[in-house]
Amino acid sequence: MTGYVLRRALQAAAVLLAITAAAFGLFYAAPSDPALIACGPKCDTGQVEAVRHSMGLDQPLAGQYADYLRGLVAGRVIDDVDGTPIDCAAPCLGYSYTLHQPVLDAIGDRFPVTLSLAGGALAVIVVLGVGVGFAAALRRGTATDRLLSGFTLVGASVQIYFLGYALQYLLVYTTDLFPVPGYTPFGDGPGAWAAGLLLPWLVLGFVNAAVFARLARSQMLETMHEGYVRTARGKGMSALRAHLKYTGRGAAAPLAQLLGLEAGALFGGAFITETVFGLGGVGKLAVDAVVQNDLPTVVGTVLLAAFFVVLFVALADLVVAWLDPRVRLA
Amino acid sequence: MPRFRTRTAALPALATAAVMLLCSCSAGAGEGDAAKGKGAGGAPKSGQRLTVTLGTAEDSKGPAPEVRGAREGGTIKIANLKDYSHLDPQKIYAGEGYSTSLLWGRQLTQYQVVDGKPKLVGDLATDTGRSSDGGRTWTYTLKDGVAWEDGQPITSEHVKYGIERTFAPGFELGPTYWPEWLTGSEDRTAAVKKYGGPKDGHLDAIETPDAKTLVFRFPKPQSDVPYMAAQSSSSPVREDKDTGTGYDTRPFATGPYKIVEHKQNQSLTLERNPHWKAETDPIRHQYAERFEFTFGKKILNTAQEVLNGRGDGADTVTTKSEVPPELYAEAQRDAKKKDLLVAGSQGAYTNDLYIKNSRVTDPEVRKAIHYLFPREQARQVLGGPRVGDFATTLSSPAVVGWKKYDLYPVKPTGDIEKAKEHLARAKNKPESLTYAYETESPQDDRLAQVLVDAFAKAGIKLVTKPLEPAAFTSEVFRGDAPYDLWISTNSVDWPTPSTLLPDSYHSKLDALANGIRYANPAVDKELERIADIGDARQKADALIDLEQVVMKDVPVVPFLYTGVTQFRGENIGGAAIHPIYGSIAAAGLYLKKS
Numbered sequence: 001m002t003g004y005v006l007r008r009a010l011q012a013a014a015v016l017l018a019i020t021a022a023a024f025g026l027f028y029a030a031p032s033d034p035a036l037i038a039c040g041p042k043c044d045t046g047q048v049e050a051v052r053h054s055m056g057l058d059q060p061l062a063g064q065y066a067d068y069l070r071g072l073v074a075g076r077v078i079d080d081v082d083g084t085p086i087d088c089a090a091p092c093l094g095y096s097y098t099l100h101q102p103v104l105d106a107i108g109d110r111f112p113v114t115l116s117l118a119g120g121a122l123a124v125i126v127v128l129g130v131g132v133g134f135a136a137a138l139r140r141g142t143a144t145d146r147l148l149s150g151f152t153l154v155g156a157s158v159q160i161y162f163l164g165y166a167l168q169y170l171l172v173y174t175t176d177l178f179p180v181p182g183y184t185p186f187g188d189g190p191g192a193w194a195a196g197l198l199l200p201w202l203v204l205g206f207v208n209a210a211v212f213a214r215l216a217r218s219q220m221l222e223t224m225h226e227g228y229v230r231t232a233r234g235k236g237m238s239a240l241r242a243h244l245k246y247t248g249r250g251a252a253a254p255l256a257q258l259l260g261l262e263a264g265a266l267f268g269g270a271f272i273t274e275t276v277f278g279l280g281g282v283g284k285l286a287v288d289a290v291v292q293n294d295l296p297t298v299v300g301t302v303l304l305a306a307f308f309v310v311l312f313v314a315l316a317d318l319v320v321a322w323l324d325p326r327v328r329l330a
Numbered sequence: 331m332p333r334f335r336t337r338t339a340a341l342p343a344l345a346t347a348a349v350m351l352l353c354s355c356s357a358g359a360g361e362g363d364a365a366k367g368k369g370a371g372g373a374p375k376s377g378q379r380l381t382v383t384l385g386t387a388e389d390s391k392g393p394a395p396e397v398r399g400a401r402e403g404g405t406i407k408i409a410n411l412k413d414y415s416h417l418d419p420q421k422i423y424a425g426e427g428y429s430t431s432l433l434w435g436r437q438l439t440q441y442q443v444v445d446g447k448p449k450l451v452g453d454l455a456t457d458t459g460r461s462s463d464g465g466r467t468w469t470y471t472l473k474d475g476v477a478w479e480d481g482q483p484i485t486s487e488h489v490k491y492g493i494e495r496t497f498a499p500g501f502e503l504g505p506t507y508w509p510e511w512l513t514g515s516e517d518r519t520a521a522v523k524k525y526g527g528p529k530d531g532h533l534d535a536i537e538t539p540d541a542k543t544l545v546f547r548f549p550k551p552q553s554d555v556p557y558m559a560a561q562s563s564s565s566p567v568r569e570d571k572d573t574g575t576g577y578d579t580r581p582f583a584t585g586p587y588k589i590v591e592h593k594q595n596q597s598l599t600l601e602r603n604p605h606w607k608a609e610t611d612p613i614r615h616q617y618a619e620r621f622e623f624t625f626g627k628k629i630l631n632t633a634q635e636v637l638n639g640r641g642d643g644a645d646t647v648t649t650k651s652e653v654p655p656e657l658y659a660e661a662q663r664d665a666k667k668k669d670l671l672v673a674g675s676q677g678a679y680t681n682d683l684y685i686k687n688s689r690v691t692d693p694e695v696r697k698a699i700h701y702l703f704p705r706e707q708a709r710q711v712l713g714g715p716r717v718g719d720f721a722t723t724l725s726s727p728a729v730v731g732w733k734k735y736d737l738y739p740v741k742p743t744g745d746i747e748k749a750k751e752h753l754a755r756a757k758n759k760p761e762s763l764t765y766a767y768e769t770e771s772p773q774d775d776r777l778a779q780v781l782v783d784a785f786a787k788a789g790i791k792l793v794t795k796p797l798e799p800a801a802f803t804s805e806v807f808r809g810d811a812p813y814d815l816w817i818s819t820n821s822v823d824w825p826t827p828s829t830l831l832p833d834s835y836h837s838k839l840d841a842l843a844n845g846i847r848y849a850n851p852a853v854d855k856e857l858e859r860i861a862d863i864g865d866a867r868q869k870a871d872a873l874i875d876l877e878q879v880v881m882k883d884v885p886v887v888p889f890l891y892t893g894v895t896q897f898r899g900e901n902i903g904g905a906a907i908h909p910i911y912g913s914i915a916a917a918g919l920y921l922k923k924s
Contacts, residue, residue, distance in 0.1 A: 279626075288626075
């Protein structure tokens, strides 16, 4: 197992390094001039040049990339547009000339929102997805199965920006059945924190749980007919025990992998959900950065999202390896 | 440089102005407490004359006239879609930013609003300024007892330092008048070659003989200094508190509130400034204990919370946005919701159809456009009468010295026959013209279609060119841009005619300032003569007279004197549209219960 973990960690690191290079390249491939944006439309050529110099954009590309990587590992000092030196501690993701703060600080300010939203939504996905999928599989062909499958089809095909707005209109503004969505820090009171996030959790959870439930159902059905499950049943094990002990474990591997991907995507920022419910998380930060041409923040949030995907996919692989020893040898 | 354009607010702002304005009965009867309070004596019609007057030294004394019914305490929530791109007083350059920053910032002069009527009075200064030497010298004296948020007194040095900052690199986005006037330069680029900001030491043109006195010495006569002294760039800044770019997110306060926290694009929290003294301030109040701004929530969501009183809705206002069109009709039907709408004239803003004179060179063709323009249909698409009254003049009725004129009268639905007559007289009748517009909402496309239909009736093919809002200014405002027509909302920098013709209609100005490339040698000459007039009244009259000469050439087609309709929570009192800045004035708000 240790060898497998090491191999997997090395792979993850290599993927992340490749992503930093790609994201950094994006910074330059973009058809906009970061110095011009930072300086503003009324700057003359001389001023733009001065800003370009203070941003280090007149250095060779390889050197700038090396600086960026060094900053990630050891931190560095970056000059603001007016030449003020800014200490950007490791892991330094760059400095936003729009927000006038290190990108990591901007992300740190908003991460609690994303963490709260993603954590709750994941719980909804697991409970709803696994519950519905397993229930439908166990009652295959019955009315319950058809009802639940229809339900998941709705979830899989509806968009958050439709469901989110529609439910807010119906459940919050016209009937007052749900509290107004918003973010209150957990420290200010768990009740208010959960109340404000309840509807976003349910909507984000429901939409993502649908795919999960459909996969859970088909995996269950497939595994149910594996020889080892039939053997267990043939030896007199009760249906429930057999399904929990063998079918469940057998079906869990692909589900863990899908969950890893989902978690990675959610922790990187749920752009649409945050926008629909007015939550200021990392997704909103990324959207704002794109709109404002704030490239250091765009690159920073892209890296963060990639980091979480790589991290959670790697974690999912470890879980799968633990569930299924055959994987470790591959 | 010239008039500030509301890029983000331009058309969507128009989309949702004021049917309430139509019915003057609702101004008094329907507006509830807002109408009873100061600054809301009936929502003014957008075409109404709101000319500012100059107050005396007596008017400039604090405290500000009480808002009737106001009480103290509580937290007012301001929910805006976007955070402020600038809080540095020398970088703020737009109506709503001017208005809201009054909560924490003070200037030499400022507008006092009583019963909806503005009066320019001394703010930090004891009066609106005393001029001598034919308008070349202006003297201001600071009041006793004006202080920073740490209790230190505000001195003339601090005001001087603030104005010196407008010359420095990084301050290109703010108004350019101080650098131009103080050095006698044509534009900012020339000005900063003579003095480059605080790094070059002291600016000789501003003298501070003692801690209370400021003497401005201008190379040329300047008549509008009292108005410029009310701009945010005339705010004091203390050198030891100047954090450079950091000052743009958290300036040091002189007003009734101070900034205790600013998380960009998330929240901005203000608390009472204990060192602000009401008896020094003739404009601002300190009713609420706190102001909490939040950014990022969609206006549709905020408006539903506010109009339905859900969550914090009752204690919430927005200062940047108008009622979304989706909710406007419903609010009109429901008396309770209608009471929560806050409507008024949008300062000195006008909305016009601009014609690029260097491309549409024949005045007969421009006259034809004037006649065929379907004002009524176009306004309907934008939201109906609530978006403003039809305009016949270039400048807004809110401008000092404004005179009503209608050089080429035409009915609101347009006159195609008359347009055809002028086209027949034209030396070269265009086969097609190009209309550029910002695509911010579906109504922009519908407006374009309305224009296409009207031009087609007169036999001109109108080619539409939708542009991304971010690209619009840089695409359209350049000399060789291939567009003939566009519609946009603009305002003078302050309510006198001084920044309208001189900053946009002289042929020597660049395409960013004179976007329509208007060029008339006689007008140029007259503008140069007027530039040397030091008397405010004379200058305003001369410019208003010249405006009719300009409009004879039909360089633009006047469309609307714009109005706005915003909204307030049920518990918010004192909400009224600021007659100069054109949005809900935050400094007069209070909570009815807390």
